[in-house]
Amino acid sequence: MTERKPPGVSFESWVDKQIREAEARGEFDHLPGAGKPLPGGNDTSYDELWWIKQKMAREGLSVLPPTLALRKEAEDAVARALDAPSERVVREIITSINVKIREVMFKPPPGPPLGLKPYDVEAVVRDWRERRSAGSAD
Template sequence: MDRFESLAERRIREAMERGDFDDLPLAGQPLDFSDVDDPQWWIKRWMEREQIDTAALAPMVIQLRREADGFPDALRRFDREDDVRAYLEDYNHRVKQDRVESRFSRESRIIAPVVDVEVTVVRWRELG
């Protein structure tokens, strides 16, 4: 043992002697450093590995607009008109809540549309 071996080096050597690094997944494969110039590379890789939906990270108004863009097709999952109405009323409530909350922020004034529940229910019926 080298007299000047650091604590970290000693622990690594001891772990190697115990076989702690044997049979690790991806052993012998090159490391991927293709994106390390991006300061957020680690979080992007983590989100991809954990299969985190990045759409959920968008501001609420953007999420609401995307949701409205899916009407009426996104409503196909419902079998009952009462469920469609309840869902659309909840959507409108969330839009109105977002408008109240964003009124006090400095962000740009993007707004999500309130949907006409009756018109959208009719369009949903036509899908069925």
């Protein structure tokens, strides 16, 4: 659309006319999703941030307070450690997450309290060994 709005014509009516003419020419017929309801259209409440939330969901992003994000990271670290291929890797994973936990313990970020303390590396290594020996018994 390269036309300019003629002087004296209201912007709304000029835009409506452009849309009506493009529709008559069939320019909207082959758009993705043509004839289908808009995603999220069933929701009766309007959320002005809907597009941001959809973009974040598509990108796999989340906005959590730093302490809650660290809690999730700590859970994932323990799970990774328990599935690690060697004791050295278990120790590296747990030592690394412990550094982050200690940072938050001594310099709390904004948000809810962390509610975690550093993991006992030896206890996680013990659990890792038990899981490994149980898996090899199958």
